[in-house]
Amino acid sequence: MEIRNAALKDLPAIAAVEAECFPAAEAATAEEFAGRLAHYANHFWLLFEDGELAAFVDGFCTDTPDLTDEMYADAALHDEAGAWQMIFGVNTLPRCRRRGYAETLLRQAIADARAQGRKGLVLTCKDRLVHYYAKLGFVNEGVSGSTHGGVVWHQMRLTF
Incomplete structure (x- = not known):
């Protein structure tokens, strides 16, 4: 198992894992991931199993305390000095689930x-x-204002 941050060369594998993990309405596109990688590749945590991308977690930093739909779409909103680490995606290939990969990356x-x-x-x-x-320490703050993908989301926060 190898864990590392992302590089642009990882784009095809990241987009493929996302497409396998989320319905099309919720999944980020390869174009969106290209923007994310250009702005905050060091906020992608990738886990490889036998050389294959098996899981990843990504998100950017901001001073805005709540996660908004605009954040998913505009990678330029990333602020490296931001107070909060947002998490946009927690992805594990279906065949690699129940091995603790998502928890390890989180x-x-x-x-x-x-x-x-x-x-x-x-x-x-x-x-x-x-x-x-x-179980990882995040507290449920209730239903989020996000309507990303037409789904009801709960906002979870882990405060240090």
């Missing part, structure tokens, strides 16, 4: 955000995953 993102002096991390998730993120 723990790395949490450790990095803490080391960088951030206030904490914010993500949104579907109702069925609230308990999963809670």
Whole structure:
């Protein structure tokens, strides 16, 4: 197993994993990922198994405390000095699930955000995953204002 930050060369693999993990209405496109990689590749945590991208977590930093739909679409909103590490995607290939990969990457993102002096991390998730993120220390703040992909999301926050 190898964990590292992303580079532009990882774009095809990242887009493929995203397409396999999320319905089209919720999935980021290769073009959106290209913008994200251009602005904050160091805020992508990739996990490789036998040389294949098996899981990744990504998101940018901002002083805005709540995750908004605009953030998904505009990578230029990233502020490297931002107080909050947003998490936009937690992806694990279906055949690689239940091996702890997502948790490993989230723990790395949490450790990095803490080391960088951030206030904490914010993500949104579907109702069925609230308990999963809670075990990592995230607190459910209720239904998010995000309507990304036409889905009801819960905003979760981990504050240091």
